[in-house]
Amino acid sequence: MVDNIETDVVIVGAGPSALFTVFELGLLDIKCHLIDILPRAGGQCSELYPEKPIYDIPGHPMITGAGLVDNLLAQIEPFRPTFHFDQLVTELETLGTAEAPAFRVKTDADTTFTCKAVIVAAGGGSFLPKKPPIEGIEAYEDKSVFYAVRKMEAFRDKNIVIVGGGDSALDWTLNLQPIAKRLTLIHRRDDFRAAPHSVNAMRELVAAGKMDLRIGQIVGLAGDDGELSGAHFKAGKEDAVEIACERLIPFFGLTMKLGPIAEWGLNLNENLIPVDTAQFETNVPGIFAIGDINTYPGKLKLILCGFHEGSLAAQKVHRYVYPDKKLTFQYTTSSTNLQKKLGVQ
Amino acid sequence: MVHITFIDSSGEKRPVEAEEGSTVMEAAIRNSIPEITAECGGACACATCHVYVDEAFVPLTGEASPQEEDMLDFAYAVQPNSRLACQIKVTPEVDGLIVTTPARQG
Incomplete structure (x- = not known):
C-alpha cells in the first residue's frame, strides 16, 4: 500500500506560472503540492535559461531566469508549498462529480495524492531525455x-x-x-x-x-x-x-514532450489544452491549465500571462475547496487578513 | 530584404525573405519552415534550430560561439558546418544564404 497525500490542490509543474499560483492560492487559504520531473523549481527558467535576462516581467526592467525563480520562491515562502521533484505525473483519475470534483494523482515514483482540484502548469510538457x-x-x-x-x-x-x-x-x-x-x-x-x-x-x-x-x-x-x-x-x-x-x-540533454498528459481525458488542440478565459478550466471541471500549456483565442506564451491565468484559476478553485464559503476579494495592500497570511502583520 | 533558402532533409527548397538584423531562426519560424523547432525561442538554450550552412557561406556566417558549441553538443549528426539558426544574424553580406535542415531536431 503506497502512502497517499491528501491536499487541496495538486499543481503539475513547478515553473514560474505554477509558483505564482501557489501565492494566489495561499491568499485564499488553499494548500497545494507541486510535482515536477526536474530536480528543482523554475521549469524552463531554471533548465533552459537561468542566466538569460528576461525583459518583459512587469516591474522588472531586467531579471534573469534564475533571479525570477528565486524571487517567486521567496514570495511563496509564507505558504510553505510542498515540492515533489524528479517525478513524472503518470495518472490522473477523476473521482468526484462535476459539482464536487475530486482527483487521484499518481507519479512514476508511486506517490499518490487525492485533491479537489488539479492545475496543469506543465509548460511545453515534461522534460525527457533526448x-x-x-x-x-x-x-x-x-x-x-x-x-x-x-x-x-x-x-x-x-x-x-x-x-x-x-x-x-x-x-x-x-x-x-x-x-x-x-x-x-x-x-x-x-x-x-x-x-x-x-x-x-x-x-x-x-x-x-x-x-x-x-x-x-x-x-x-x-x-x-x-x-x-x-x-x-x-x-x-x-x-x-x-x-x-x-x-x-x-x-x-532534455527535450519537452507532452507525455502522459495526453491520456488524462482532456481535450487537446495541437498538444495544447483549450481552456475558458474566465477561469482557465479545461473540459473536465476541477482540472485547470495555465501557462504555456494552455490555449485560448489570443493566447500569448508569456510568463506574465501565466501569472494572470493562475490568479483567475485560483478564484474558481476556491469554490471547489470551500463550497460553502463566500469569497470576498481583498488587496494585499490593505487587508490585515491577507497581511497576516503573508506574515507581515 | 535578405534572401535565404532553406533546404529540408528531403531536398525541397524554400526561398524566403528575411529582415536585416533578425536571425535565420526567426526567418524560419515566420515562414513556417519545417524541421526547425526553436523550442527555447532563440535563447541559444536548446539546439532545436540546428542547420547546416552551405560551404560557400561558412566564412560569411562566422563561427559558433563557445556557448553555441556547448548547445550543439545536444544536436544530432553535427558537422563542421553545423550552426544554430538562432545565432546566425541576417546581414546584407549573407544575401543568398543557403542552409539545410537535418531530418530531426531532437
Missing part, C-alpha cells in the same frame, strides 16, 4: 541502452560507452569507470562543458590507461534481441569502426 536518431535504438532501450543510470549494479563488469560532454556524461563516466569492465567516453569535440574538475579527473584516467576517450559520433548499433554487442563509431570523415560494448548511455 534520444539520438540512431536507427533501431528503440529495440535496445531499457535493456542495454539507458538514458539515465538508476541502478549502478546493472553496469558492473560491462563494456560501457557513454556519449556526451556535459556534467551528466562526465559524472557517470567517473562513477561507472571503477566498476566497468572498460569504459569509453565519446564526445563530438575535444572540449567539454562539464565542470573542469570532472574533466580533469577523466583526462587523468585516460592518461593512466584506465578508460578511453574518443572524439566523434555514434552512427549505428550492433546486437541481437535488445542486447547490444557494439556501437558504430565515426570520427570526422573516416569510416565507422565498431566499439565492442554491452551498455550505451547517451546524454543529449
Whole structure:
C-alpha cells in the first residue's frame, strides 16, 4: 500500500506560472503540492535559461531566469508549498462529480495524492531525455541502452560507452569507470562543458590507461534481441569502426514532450489544452491549465500571462475547496487578513 | 530584404525573405519552415534550430560561439558546418544564404 497525500490542490509543474499560483492560492487559504520531473523549481527558467535576462516581467526592467525563480520562491515562502521533484505525473483519475470534483494523482515514483482540484502548469510538457536518431535504438532501450543510470549494479563488469560532454556524461563516466569492465567516453569535440574538475579527473584516467576517450559520433548499433554487442563509431570523415560494448548511455540533454498528459481525458488542440478565459478550466471541471500549456483565442506564451491565468484559476478553485464559503476579494495592500497570511502583520 | 533558402532533409527548397538584423531562426519560424523547432525561442538554450550552412557561406556566417558549441553538443549528426539558426544574424553580406535542415531536431 503506497502512502497517499491528501491536499487541496495538486499543481503539475513547478515553473514560474505554477509558483505564482501557489501565492494566489495561499491568499485564499488553499494548500497545494507541486510535482515536477526536474530536480528543482523554475521549469524552463531554471533548465533552459537561468542566466538569460528576461525583459518583459512587469516591474522588472531586467531579471534573469534564475533571479525570477528565486524571487517567486521567496514570495511563496509564507505558504510553505510542498515540492515533489524528479517525478513524472503518470495518472490522473477523476473521482468526484462535476459539482464536487475530486482527483487521484499518481507519479512514476508511486506517490499518490487525492485533491479537489488539479492545475496543469506543465509548460511545453515534461522534460525527457533526448534520444539520438540512431536507427533501431528503440529495440535496445531499457535493456542495454539507458538514458539515465538508476541502478549502478546493472553496469558492473560491462563494456560501457557513454556519449556526451556535459556534467551528466562526465559524472557517470567517473562513477561507472571503477566498476566497468572498460569504459569509453565519446564526445563530438575535444572540449567539454562539464565542470573542469570532472574533466580533469577523466583526462587523468585516460592518461593512466584506465578508460578511453574518443572524439566523434555514434552512427549505428550492433546486437541481437535488445542486447547490444557494439556501437558504430565515426570520427570526422573516416569510416565507422565498431566499439565492442554491452551498455550505451547517451546524454543529449532534455527535450519537452507532452507525455502522459495526453491520456488524462482532456481535450487537446495541437498538444495544447483549450481552456475558458474566465477561469482557465479545461473540459473536465476541477482540472485547470495555465501557462504555456494552455490555449485560448489570443493566447500569448508569456510568463506574465501565466501569472494572470493562475490568479483567475485560483478564484474558481476556491469554490471547489470551500463550497460553502463566500469569497470576498481583498488587496494585499490593505487587508490585515491577507497581511497576516503573508506574515507581515 | 535578405534572401535565404532553406533546404529540408528531403531536398525541397524554400526561398524566403528575411529582415536585416533578425536571425535565420526567426526567418524560419515566420515562414513556417519545417524541421526547425526553436523550442527555447532563440535563447541559444536548446539546439532545436540546428542547420547546416552551405560551404560557400561558412566564412560569411562566422563561427559558433563557445556557448553555441556547448548547445550543439545536444544536436544530432553535427558537422563542421553545423550552426544554430538562432545565432546566425541576417546581414546584407549573407544575401543568398543557403542552409539545410537535418531530418530531426531532437
